[in-house]
Amino acid sequence: MIQSIKNISCGAIAAALILLSAAASAQAPFPNRNITLVVPFAAGSGTDTTTRIIARELGTALGVGTVIENKAGASGSLAASFVARSAPDGYTLMVSTNTPHSANPYLLKVMSYDPIKDFTPIARTGDLPFMLVINPEVPAKSVAELIALAKKDPGKYSYASGSSAAIVSGATFARLAGIDLLHVPYKSSPPALTDLMAGRTTMMFIDVLTGLPHVKAGALKALAVTTKQKSALLPELPTMDETVKGFDITSWQGYFGPANMPKDVVTRLNAEIRKIVERPEIKAQLAERGMEAFSGTPEQFDAFLKDQLKVWEKLIADAGIEKQ
Incomplete structure (x- = not known):
């Protein structure tokens, strides 16, 4: 009986310590642990390669580690759905492109996420021609x-x-x-x-x-x-x-979090990402990998996203492509 009481006491103490640790972590300034960047395409893809350059610098700027998680499949839908359902605390982000966030709504019959309502735009990072x-x-x-x-x-x-x-x-x-x-x-x-x-x-x-x-x-x-x-x-x-008048198709890249992220976290991430992509040496590294790097505010990115949905809806409708 005494042994059982000791076991219960030890278990209670351990549980209390875990709760205290979690509470302390939650109250600590952002960021205080590793940030995961979810990439919707396979390792070695254009998006993956450029993300690794920015992720390395972002981790250094924030003083934490960055983890790349490739979730390829279903034209980026797997990654988008995963991030949309993650905690909106800034520790799980998605590096997305026009495929999951502009084209999929008009190419897929079944969508497991809403490209606008389920995400917080953080920063556009450039175009991949x-x-x-x-x-x-x-x-x-x-x-x-x-x-x-x-x-x-x-x-x-x-x-x-x-x-x-x-x-x-x-x-x-x-x-x-x-x-x-x-x-x-x-x-x-x-x-x-x-x-x-x-x-x-x-x-x-x-x-x-x-x-x-x-x-x-x-x-x-x-x-x-x-x-x-x-x-x-x-x-x-x-x-x-x-030669073909009216042809204009842009592949873009940008960073998102789940919907309802704290404004101060979005502001911090946006500021650091913008500093990174505006550095001449980073621009040069990204250019070598086929990316024209530039950025802007979350509000500018949000307006761009809504406009791109209209652009891709028209492109796909005009091309006569049916949803699969």
Whole structure:
């Protein structure tokens, strides 16, 4: 009986210590423990690579560790759902793009999260330009020549896709150029690139980070960037809009937390992220990995997000892409 009382006392003391520790942690200034950054794509992707650069600097600035957690799958929905249901304390953040937060609502029949209501916008960190690449055996040196080939042989040429941006870009290109292209979808970009380089498909819209090494190696030929303005990363490439009027598709990146985050935590995170991406050496590192880095306030990011939903809704509707 005495032993049982001792055991109960020890257990009560241990429980009390845990509660006291948790209370102390909750009352301590933010941040006081590691921050997890959830990435909706696989390790090695453009988003993952650029996140690791910013995460390293963010951890140093805040004096805590940063943990990258890759939750790839369902076009970013797995990661988005996970973060949306996390505690809104600033310790679980999502590094998202146009795929989960702009395109998915119009591409997926079933959505497990709301891109606006379930998240707190923290900071936009920049754009990840896409470019049109073709197999080197295709006898075209420009977008105009590629269109001419496709018009000469309707249905002969195909475009591979490994992301929402690639799907929408390919369908938009076909519509605006008035050409008949076969869509060959893949679960991710690597296998799509493999088939493109092997000549099993004709063309693909791919992010600069993933596609540029193959262009430099001569395994692919780059024809244009998808943004309406020329890319500072690839000033030698024309824009799609120069040949296909109205073509303007931007892949963006930004940091989110769950809905209802404390304003002071959002302000602190935004301030540190903005300082990081505005540093010349960080801009240079991100540029080497295909990202044009810049930032702004949470309010500016929120307005941008709402506008992008309209942009992608129209892009997807105009391209005639049905929800899957």
